[in-house]
Amino acid sequence: MSSRKGQKGAARVVREQLARERRRKRTLWVSAAAVIVLVIAGLIGWSVYSSQRAGEFTAPPGANEAGTGIVLGEGPVTIDLYEDYLCPACKQFQQVSGDTINQLVSEGKVRVVFHPVAYLNRFSTTDYSTRSSAASGCAAEGGRFREYTDALFERQPPEGGDGLSNDALIDIGVGVGLARDDFGSCVRDGKYQPWTEHVTEEASKANITGTPTVLVDGKPVADRSPEGIRAAVEAAGR
Amino acid sequence: MTVSEPSIRATRWPAVRPWLGVAARLGLAAVWLVAGASKVDDLAASGRAVHAYQLLPYDVATVVGAALPFVELALGVLLLLGLATRLAAGVSAALLVVFIAGITSAWSRGLAIDCGCFGSGGQLAEGQAPSYLPEILRDLGFLALAGFLLIWPRTPVSVDGWLTGDVPVEGEDE
Numbered sequence: 001m002s003s004r005k006g007q008k009g010a011a012r013v014v015r016e017q018l019a020r021e022r023r024r025k026r027t028l029w030v031s032a033a034a035v036i037v038l039v040i041a042g043l044i045g046w047s048v049y050s051s052q053r054a055g056e057f058t059a060p061p062g063a064n065e066a067g068t069g070i071v072l073g074e075g076p077v078t079i080d081l082y083e084d085y086l087c088p089a090c091k092q093f094q095q096v097s098g099d100t101i102n103q104l105v106s107e108g109k110v111r112v113v114f115h116p117v118a119y120l121n122r123f124s125t126t127d128y129s130t131r132s133s134a135a136s137g138c139a140a141e142g143g144r145f146r147e148y149t150d151a152l153f154e155r156q157p158p159e160g161g162d163g164l165s166n167d168a169l170i171d172i173g174v175g176v177g178l179a180r181d182d183f184g185s186c187v188r189d190g191k192y193q194p195w196t197e198h199v200t201e202e203a204s205k206a207n208i209t210g211t212p213t214v215l216v217d218g219k220p221v222a223d224r225s226p227e228g229i230r231a232a233v234e235a236a237g238r
Numbered sequence: 239m240t241v242s243e244p245s246i247r248a249t250r251w252p253a254v255r256p257w258l259g260v261a262a263r264l265g266l267a268a269v270w271l272v273a274g275a276s277k278v279d280d281l282a283a284s285g286r287a288v289h290a291y292q293l294l295p296y297d298v299a300t301v302v303g304a305a306l307p308f309v310e311l312a313l314g315v316l317l318l319l320g321l322a323t324r325l326a327a328g329v330s331a332a333l334l335v336v337f338i339a340g341i342t343s344a345w346s347r348g349l350a351i352d353c354g355c356f357g358s359g360g361q362l363a364e365g366q367a368p369s370y371l372p373e374i375l376r377d378l379g380f381l382a383l384a385g386f387l388l389i390w391p392r393t394p395v396s397v398d399g400w401l402t403g404d405v406p407v408e409g410e411d412e
Contacts, residue, residue: 023402027324030401034322038329041312042305049281049304122280122357200282209290209351209360 057194060140067195068202069115070136070145073105077236079112079229080215082208085132086120086163090212091153093224098150100226110233114149117200119211120159128163130196135169137192138183139176147176259393262383266330267317269380274310276357281307287359290351291340309333317387320396327387334381338374345370 059067069080079101083090104110116136118129132152139148151172157163164172170184186192214221216232223231277284285303289296313333316326341353345368352359353373392399 026401030322030398031325034316034325037316038309038312041308045278045281045305045308046301048308049285049300052281119283119286119360122283197282204286204289205296207289207292209286 053197055194057198058192059195059198060137060192062140062143062145063195064113066202068199069113070140072112072114072146073108073110075105075108075110077110077233078215078217079104079110079233080115080213080218081112082115082117082203082211082213082215084117084120084129084211085136085149085152085156086123086129086159087211088156088159091156093212093214094150094153097224097226097229100229102146104230104233109237114145115199115203115208116149116196117203117208117211118196119200119203123159124157124161124163126163126165128157130193131163131166131187131190132169133196133199134190134192135166135173135187137195138186139173139178141186142173142178142183144173144176144178148173148178151176255390256392256394259387259390260395262386263317263320263323263393263396266327266380266383266387267314269383270310270314270317270330273356274307274314277303277307277354278311283359284354287352287354290349290354290360291344292347292349293340293343320393320398323387323393323396323398324391327384327391331381331384331388334377334384338377338381341370341373341377344368345374 057067060070062070064071081101083093101110101112105112116133118127118133120129121127123129136145136148136152139145152169155164155168155172166187170180170187173183173187174180212224214224214229216229217236219232219236221228221232223229277287281304282300283303284307285300288294288303288306289299291299293299294302310333313326313330316322317330337353337355344351344353350366350368352368353370354360355373355377387393
């Protein structure tokens with residue numbers, strides 16, 4: 001240190017020390033303020049998320065007891081299908097294995113629970129996943145869930161675009177025999193959007209991290225081919 | 239601290255270092271701003287991405303997922319302004335360590351997920367291989383930026399510098 005004799009040097013040291021002390025204090029205050037900013041940012045996120053949650057939902061007729069999916073058929077074995085109407089792999093799965101599943105339903109071997117989850121909202125500019133899922137709830141109300149689901153996959157819009165408009169969703173419904181008035185207002189009002197949110201949240205809670213996911217009696221099926229699904233159903237039925 | 243003697247005097251280092259600092263600061267700011275912005279418009283999906291790591295209970299994961307994008311944006315703004323740089327760098331480094339640990343753990347448990355670092359996240363589609371190694375290396379790169387700022391937080395064109403009112407001097411505030 002400046003251990004020179006003379007008061008000038010000493011005074012300088014004191015001045016420097018004071019300045020350093022001031023800087024230290026200022027840094028401390030700035031850091032404290034920054035911490036508060038970060039905490040507040042986190043709280044904002046939490047509250048925005050909480051306010052986005054719908055809370056109360058009404059499940060459409062034909063839903064299972066927990067309100068997490070639409071039930072098709074009756075049978076000793078349960079197949080859970082988790083699909084997003086925007087997911088290309090789901091469309092492919094429906095094309096390849098949809099008939100087999102319908103067959104198993106009509107043979108009375110399985111009970112299908114279809115969970116129309118909205119996982120892919122960020123892949124459309126219009127929350128197409130949520131809108132289409134809610135519309136499928138309206139179709140369930142009109143008793144045409146399966147037909148509507150098939151038609152939605154057939155007309156699936158590409159990822160990354162703006163999806164199908166509500167009008168297009170309504171036209172598809174009319175095409176499978178739904179009444180334009182009731183179905184149309186149900187889709188436009190987003191009557192089942194809170195339900196869609198419930199379906200999505202429960203699926204996530206159940207560790208369903210991707211679509212399509214196929215469970216046979218609660219166990220994930222890796223081989224989603226027609227043969228794979230038949231084999232899993234037979235194994236579960238034994 | 240007592241006076242820290244700049245013992246090694248690489249010829250250009252004192253001149254170059256402040257500007258490397260600015261680059262690190264702005265680079266890290268960009269990382270956080272992009273990461274936060276890509277998640278902020280679908281907080282539920284962000285929560286699902288956290289939940290996909292299967293490390294936290296669902297309710298905790300959704301809270302973390304909702305809070306994280308905003309914290310990332312706030313960090314980005316702090317670094318962009320150069321305000322509380324050392325603290326922001328420290329928090330950044332801590333977050334990155336947590337991310338790297340999370341990805342490593344997902345890898346070691348054989349999960350097939352997207353890290354969800356810049357949006358998306360969750361399980362990968364059929365036939366899509368997880369890219370854990372590149373994700374970890376990328377985060378290590380970001381960690382290096384944060385480390386630089388942690389050691390040398392004083393950079394030109396920063397609110398910190400403006401508040402303290404003097405030019406960053408070698409050996410100062412360190």
